Amino acid sequence: MRSNLSRKGPRRLVALLGLALALCLAAPAAASAITVYAAASLREAFPEMAPAQTYNFSGSNELALQIERGAPADVFASAAPEEAQELFQKGLCSRPVTFATNVVVMLVPNGNPGHLKSVYSLRQGGHTIAVGIPGVPIGGYTRELLARMRLSSILTNNTVTLEKNVTGITAKVALGAVEAGFAYVTDGRIVSDRVEIIRLPRWAQPPVRYQACIVHRAGADTAGAQKFMEVLTGKRGRTALKKGGFGLPPKA
Amino acid sequence: MGITLNRVRSLCLALPVALIALAVVSSSAGAQQYRPEPQGDDIAYLQLGAVSELVTLELFRSAAHSKALGASEKGTFKRLADQTAKGWIKLNSLLGEGAISREIFTVKIPAGVLKSRAKTVALATRFEKLLAGLYLGGVESTIDPPTRLLIGRHLTTSARDLSVLEDLRGGRPSMLAPKPLSVEYVGEQFERYLAIPGS
Numbered sequence: 457m458r459s460n461l462s463r464k465g466p467r468r469l470v471a472l473l474g475l476a477l478a479l480c481l482a483a484p485a486a487a488s489a490i491t492v493y494a495a496a497s498l499r500e501a502f503p504e505m506a507p508a509q510t511y512n513f514s515g516s517n518e519l520a521l522q523i524e525r526g527a528p529a530d531v532f533a534s535a536a537p538e539e540a541q542e543l544f545q546k547g548l549c550s551r552p553v554t555f556a557t558n559v560v561v562m563l564v565p566n567g568n569p570g571h572l573k574s575v576y577s578l579r580q581g582g583h584t585i586a587v588g589i590p591g592v593p594i595g596g597y598t599r600e601l602l603a604r605m606r607l608s609s610i611l612t613n614n615t616v617t618l619e620k621n622v623t624g625i626t627a628k629v630a631l632g633a634v635e636a637g638f639a640y641v642t643d644g645r646i647v648s649d650r651v652e653i654i655r656l657p658r659w660a661q662p663p664v665r666y667q668a669c670i671v672h673r674a675g676a677d678t679a680g681a682q683k684f685m686e687v688l689t690g691k692r693g694r695t696a697l698k699k700g701g702f703g704l705p706p707k708a
Numbered sequence: 709m710g711i712t713l714n715r716v717r718s719l720c721l722a723l724p725v726a727l728i729a730l731a732v733v734s735s736s737a738g739a740q741q742y743r744p745e746p747q748g749d750d751i752a753y754l755q756l757g758a759v760s761e762l763v764t765l766e767l768f769r770s771a772a773h774s775k776a777l778g779a780s781e782k783g784t785f786k787r788l789a790d791q792t793a794k795g796w797i798k799l800n801s802l803l804g805e806g807a808i809s810r811e812i813f814t815v816k817i818p819a820g821v822l823k824s825r826a827k828t829v830a831l832a833t834r835f836e837k838l839l840a841g842l843y844l845g846g847v848e849s850t851i852d853p854p855t856r857l858l859i860g861r862h863l864t865t866s867a868r869d870l871s872v873l874e875d876l877r878g879g880r881p882s883m884l885a886p887k888p889l890s891v892e893y894v895g896e897q898f899e900r901y902l903a904i905p906g907s
Contacts, residue, residue, distance in 0.1 A: 537805070538805070557811070557812070557905075559904060576892065600806060603748070603749050603751050603752065604751060604752050604755045604756070605752065605891065605892070605895070606749040606752040606891050606892075607749075608748060608749050657895055657896070657899055658813065658899055658902040658903070658904050659756060659759045659813075659895045659898055659899055659902055660755070660756075660895065661812065661904065662806050663805070663806060663807075663808075663809070663811075663812045703904065703905060704905075705811060706811065
């Protein structure tokens with residue numbers, strides 16, 4: 457009996473130490489939970505990279521406006537540099553850091569009901585397409601890309617549905633409500649079971665750069681935000697972003 | 709291996725394009741004092757011009773160090789590279805936030821091309837013909853006069869570089885002006901030499 461106890465003792469001790477260690481590790485994570493306002497296209501990659509944080513995903517322009525009005529964000533991650541740079545210029549966030557890149561693609565519902573072989577098929581008109589509104593990054597990038605291909609006319613030749621963010625575009629395509637939509641390749645991958653991805657030429661791609669910054673406001677968790685930024689630009693962040701199909705900027 | 713540039717032949721080659729470019733420059737003379745402000749889809753010619761110039765620049769730079777070429781030919785490619793770099797910087801500066809950088813595109817010139825003098829010169833000539841065709845299309849289609857003038861200047865440069873390359877190649881002089889080419893066609897031709905990092 458005595459020998460039995462002495463054998464169990466170290467095991468219990470190891471188990472207790474393990475439990476204590478787990479609690480120690482869990483405690484700072486809970487304490488540093490921050491609020492991240494991020495572009496809708498990051499809705500899969502960010503929770504996978506840092507699941508303990510609170511997220512608000514939407515169009516970057518809308519989120520920037522909310523932050524300007526005092527929304528309780530600690531970190532802002534935008535799908536285009538303009539929004540983050542504007543907040544920085546106004547002293548509302550730290551100098552933005554580029555952490556990912558992306559490419560614009562054309563999505564069509566499974567089975568391609570519009571029989572669209574390429575983006576040039578839209579020149580003839582008569583199709584239904586979903587496009588981001590001009591103020592939201594995906595809307596701006598789409599217009600830029602079409603102008604570079606001399607295809608701006610497809611926005612007038614076809615029936616266009618305007619969406620406030622990229623999630624709306626992918627949803628419309630996935631449900632078959634439109635024959636095509638312009639979104640990021642990463643969004644196409646999220647709904648790849650319901651859509652087909654039609655690549656657009658590399659030469660016409662606008663530079664899609666994601667930038668993040670730490671929000672300056674009274675009561676912000678700056679230390680927690682700093683840790684999040686380190687994770688985002690570190691190995692864990694780059695791995696999660698790459699897995700989601702994002703491009704990565706060169707390491708700083 | 710020294711190549712003597714046949715000036716008369718080069719003049720013959722460049723003459724038709726130079727005349728077109730001259731007509732553009734004189735018709736846009738009033739626009740000279742204004743900065744290009746591309747209207748509508750005008751940007752297509754500047755953006756694809758910048759992409760194409762970048763690909764061409766990479767080829768010229770690589771050719772300037774190619775073991776398949778003689779010293780004089782390498783010197784010619786170095787001069788062409790310097791000239792192309794200037795043109796590329798000018799075009800790219802007009803693209804603002806959309807400017808092209810190596811972070812967005814990487815250019816891949818097939819190694820096999822650079823091992824052969826004939827293939828290197830042929831590809832360089834092909835690129836320059838595509839550029840001249842693109843700029844000619846741009847001169848015909850752009851709305852903004854200062855943008856048209858700028859494209860006309862690039863057309864002149866391309867025509868001059870083309871004559872140098874045709875001379876290297878030993879091709880027959882032609883009095884025919886290059887055909888205007890569509891953005892779609894030129895884009896497709898340069899697409900195969902581009903890669904997006906991380907995609």
